[in-house]
Amino acid sequence: MVTHSRQPSADDPRVLLDQEIGVFEPVPPYPPRTEREAEFYTLGDGEMFVNMGPQHPSTHGVLRIVLKLNGEQVVDLDPVLGYLHRGVEKICENSDYHHIVNQLDPLEYISSLFMEWPYVQAAEKLLDLEVPRRAEYIRVLSGELNRIASHALFMGWFALDLGGLTPILWSFIERDEIVEMLGALTGARMLFNYFRIGGVNGDLNHEFMSRLGSWMSRAATQIEANTKLLNENEIFVRRARGLGRMDREMALRMCVTGPNLRATGVPFDVRRAHPYSIYPELDFDVPTRTEGDSLARYLLRVDEVKQSLRIIDQCLHQMPDGPIMARIPRLIRPRPGRAYGAVESPRGQYTMYMISDGTDQPFRLRIHDPSFVHLGSVGRLVPGNLVADTMAIMASLDPVMGGVDK
Amino acid sequence: MTTVSRAWGRLTLPGKIFFTVVPLLLVLGLGGLIAIMLLGPLVLQILGDNLPLVRFVIAATAVLLAAIPIAFLNIFMEMKVIAFMNLRIGPDRVGPWGTLLSVVHGLKVLGKEDFTPTGADRTIFTLAPVVVFLGTVMSFLVIPFAPGLFGQDFNIGLLYFFAVGGLTVVGLMMAGWASFNKYSLLGGLRAAAQIVSYEIPLTLSVVGILMLAGTMSLNQIVLNQSGSFLDWYVFQQPLGALIFLIAITAEANRAPFDLTEADSEIVAGFATEYSGMRFGFLFFAEYVNMFIVSALTVTLFFGGWNAPFDWPFPISANLDPASLGIGLLILVAVVPLIGTLALAAPFWLMRSSMPTWQALVIGFVLFNVLAVAAVLGWAFVSWEWVVGLLWSMIKAYGFVFFFVWLRGTLPRVRIDQLMNFAWKWLLPAALLNLFVTALAIIVLGR
Amino acid sequence: MDPAFKRRLETRFRGVLLGPVHQRHDETEIRVGPGDVSAVMRALHDEPTFRFEFLSDVCGVDTGVVMQVVYHLWSETTADWLRVIADGLSRDDPRVPSLTPLWPGAEWMEREAYDMFGITFEGNRDLRRIYMPPDYMAFPLRKDFYLPDDAARSPGAGVRHVEQSHAPVNADPSVTVRTARGA
Incomplete structure (x- = not known):
């Protein structure tokens, strides 16, 4: 039994390397702080700790998971966060309102627009600002493109964590095309910094439209072809089916949102449940599945891509003329108050809670990232599965570590 | 400082290598020759007796x-x-x-x-x-x-x-x-x-x-x-x-x-x-x-x-180099020259901008490729293990x-x-x- | 804005609410004392007129005067976001009951609030730091925590420590601690 018998070293309590045996045991060198920690760091018969990450080939970003294994079976696990923590909330409290969009981008490096969106939404609520309709259309258009890019990448990643080599590179074709497109629109390929309080940064341009047109003409068939590699693959289906099953009650109690929640049969989509922007005017479905396992999460995202294509199509047809920015001052000083912005991102519900104290900097900006919550539920999904499925289950929840660690 | 060391000091690097290696080779070669003459039959005898080994x-x-x-x-x-x-x-x-x-x-x-x-x-x-x-x-x-x-x-x-x-x-x-x-x-x-x-x-x-x-x-x-x-x-x-x-x-x-x-x-x-x-x-x-x-x-x-x-066309090419006589000399000496020139000529004629040496290099490389291909082809039709190796490798x-x-x-x-x-x-x-x-x-x- | 919902809240939680129900845009806001959080949340979650099955966010707020814990909830019974503010936690020893019995998923969000503000969620069985290293002493999102960049507009200007968990010794708290009494 490994307990906390070892005393913290006099020089640095964080030195976890046991010099005597020369092996890294991921047991903290201080007494347990909580009931849960004490339970986790006590080994039963035939159990061992395995430290997965932060440098492991398949943790998505800088995540460390301490696994308690019995043979190949995971008995329990404890995710350790904070390797990417930069204190963005604190930074935002010390930046002015326009500047913050820039700070939020790197939190969500897969689909940055969705991190900007709840922020501008909350700020617009604080300012009682009416956003031009064209700007809203452009937001929805670029946002849905970004959603497809994110989902395409998810499909590849999930397959990669199940050991498939090719899908990730095939899905990068779609993503690269979309990212180039958004690059033409926003000026950046990854961290777009595009939405502004009161509108967007630039109007649709020729390069974006021509790329979008040629891509839209073949997108559906191409995505179909990419998913065929996995959908009809016996090994893939057998591994993903029943993996990390989450039922409706558990999903709601674990505060899971987005595709992971819809895969359990709850049709909660912020775009429909609490409409924002121009989504009430658009015609699209909220696909759901009832199985709640990894396969359902994967297939649901494939369905969502198709819905996103529908939305893009409608946006292009209904796009109104007009300005793309509301008239707002250079220095924003909203009246003191509180506002809550929430959008449906590819990962779930991104929300931001903003408190203004009348100065040019928000008094508090709370960034809520669904990846963080989903990662919290990994501890309940993985135990009982094999080591091989740890990363697969984690991948099927599709977390982005930038947002998890803030 | 003797004369020898002074002379050695004046030598360039290739010279030093030459004057070290050549005497060594001479000595070793002579020694080897004597050793082979003396021990050769015995070694062959032992090897021949233990052929499987x-x-x-x-x-x-x-x-x-x-x-x-x-x-x-x-x-x-x-x-x-x-x-x-x-x-x-x-x-x-x-x-x-x-x-x-x-x-x-x-x-x-x-x-x-x-x-x-x-x-x-x-x-x-x-x-x-x-x-x-x-x-x-x-x-x-x-x-x-x-x-x-x-x-x-x-x-x-x-x-x-x-x-x-x-x-x-x-x-x-x-x-x-x-x-x-x-x-x-x-x-x-x-x-x-x-x-x-x-x-x-x-x-x-x-x-x-x-x-x-x-x-x-x-x-x-x-x-x-x-x-x-x-x-x-x-x-x-x-x-x-x-x-x-x-x-x-x-x-x-x-x-x-x-x-x-x-x-x-x-x-x-x-x-x-x-x-x-x-x-x-x-x-x-x-x-x-x-x-x-x-x-x-x-x-x-x-x-x-x-x-x-x-193989539908049984070819048995059995070229014995010894039967060629003086032809062998021509084959070895003249054919590469003519082949190189012949293969270089089209490039030299086609591109006026190409210097002669480049055309010659291309011709030489092409000739070598063709020669190797010809030798391999000949080996292919005349030795069955080449065919077998080819098929098993494919x-x-x-x-x-x-x-x-x-x-x-x-x-x-x-x-x-x-x-x-x-x-x-x-x-x-x-x-x-x-x-x-x-x-x-x-x-x-x- | 959903006036009917406001009336429902006022009737149900009469006496518990610390102030009037506040509505703006698509948000309805109620304030309760930290002692009532459990009961209010359970009522909101269980009762058929509310059915707030969906906990959207848990976060801590330091107003500079008091601590708050802010919950955002969603239900299909209303078109509004419901914001429940557990108001008036003392800054010295902020304590509030944990929501983990109702929503186990709140565990990590509460851990984050503990890490950043030092708010103790009673009943959370895994309340330890989640982002900061375990031997870290300060609570970074509190208003009296200093970032070096803050120095530009504070009496601590010129102090180039990477991090200060307290305001500079000679600083006047009324200047260094940013407060929002209305929050």
């Missing part, structure tokens, strides 16, 4: 030497083929089409630090790659690549193959255990479980062939399959071939059964703590193994070196491609699925295959 030593050396280029070729092939499947370009910087990249990889591996983690069992940790590599390479010995081109023709060749090939699992377990790393341990134990489980259907699936062929000698098995491609055992043992192919994929730790080094799960499995040339050995062993299992599949089920159909690399293709396409199976598949499906199927074959032999009275 000599043959074995030569074959083992050849196999060890051949293993590295084969591994290089397989690694390059894997990189390039998977790149094409992934819609990438793949290696294209080092050498033409990136062909030299795996050579550079090899050099890089040689240059890296050979690191032993603290707490590792040094002896076993160091020995493990050697065991893996030797186990792999030694199973090369019995595989016949062409008529007369094999290391040893054991009458228990197949048994030897499985026995020596089974040594690799010992090496993998040693690597996994001695690394003192939990990922390595998991990888090593996975390797043990997987390879031991798949040994059984693998061995059972070839028993059908043994009954049909009546021998374990791989050479004889290939000879039994001569004729058209319908004589290949794959058509008499389709189920056996399928089981064999699946089991050998698991045996070689190839995707979708590459659980021992599943990078998304256990980092690199048993190889996690290895670096430098030890890792190189493990890595090479894997790729050599891929080639060996392909060659074995070809040998057992796809007719080995036999061509799938008879087939074997077909299977290497197949394994690479699998890796490019399929996700990895889980360990419980892997075990279930071996024990619940492959083993009964192999037994069924065995039973049906035995029944057929009795009923048909062969």
